[in-house]
Amino acid sequence: MKKRKDYFFKKAKKEGYRARSAYKLIILNKKYNLIKRNDKLLDLGCFPGSWLQASLNLVGKNGLVVGVDITPIKEVKDIKFINADITDSLTLEKIKIICNKFDVVISDLSSKTTGIKTLDVERSLELNEKVLEIADKILKENGNLLLKIFQGVNFQDFLKKVKLKFKFVKCHKPEASRKESKEIYIIGKGFLKQKSS
Numbered sequence: 001m002k003k004r005k006d007y008f009f010k011k012a013k014k015e016g017y018r019a020r021s022a023y024k025l026i027i028l029n030k031k032y033n034l035i036k037r038n039d040k041l042l043d044l045g046c047f048p049g050s051w052l053q054a055s056l057n058l059v060g061k062n063g064l065v066v067g068v069d070i071t072p073i074k075e076v077k078d079i080k081f082i083n084a085d086i087t088d089s090l091t092l093e094k095i096k097i098i099c100n101k102f103d104v105v106i107s108d109l110s111s112k113t114t115g116i117k118t119l120d121v122e123r124s125l126e127l128n129e130k131v132l133e134i135a136d137k138i139l140k141e142n143g144n145l146l147l148k149i150f151q152g153v154n155f156q157d158f159l160k161k162v163k164l165k166f167k168f169v170k171c172h173k174p175e176a177s178r179k180e181s182k183e184i185y186i187i188g189k190g191f192l193k194q195k196s197s
């Protein structure tokens with residue numbers, strides 16, 4: 001059955017965003033103040049680009065927005081796009097060629113869902129372990145992180161790991177998320193400089 005086009009879908013169309021998910025970022029940013037003017041921002045899993053569009057509005061002309069996705073995107077003016085898999089070890093090097101340190105890392109990464117909940121949760125966790133690894137290497141001290149994860153059995157252990165790396169950590173399900181979705185966003189503010197990096 002064809003899904004009803006909801007409020008955020010219509011709003012995105014009207015305001016020129018490529019996807020309704022733009023409002024998840026806009027709402028989260030209003031509440032947690034993650035992205036500031038002139039920030040250097042990295043968006044992992046950025047296709048089709050609505051977070052890139054919203055981020056660009058937030059960082060302004062003197063900021064930097066870099067997006068990574070396995071799927072090529074239609075060009076977004078003033079953003080740098082890397083067509084790569086984040087689990088590939090070379091991807092970090094490709095990012096570093098553009099910018100060595102970022103103020104913010106955001107990730108809306110998700111693999112195609114299989115319908116098998118345990119498998120989808122496991123894949124989401126694997127991707128987010130990689131997000132955390134990349135953020136560890138590329139975030140400035142006091143930088144911010146936003147990531148999406150599907151909640152499952154190992155969620156609390158993952159959350160503990162994030163809590164070790166940031167001064168402030170919070171979980172949030174934004175209004176623009178579909179009610180039936182298991183997705184939740186983790187916000188990490190104030191990246192703590194790692195002794196080994």
Ligand SMILES: C[S@@+](CC[C@H](N)C(=O)[O-])C[C@H]1O[C@@H](n2cnc3c(N)ncnc32)[C@H](O)[C@@H]1O
Binds near residue numbers: 044068069070086087
């Ligand atoms: C929900 S979409 C992102 C939507 C985006 N935030 C927006 O608002 O336009 C999730 C994206 O993660 C990407 N993705 C999944 N696994 C990936 C991986 N290993 N490396 C890079 N991108 C990946 C998918 O290709 C997909 O485009």
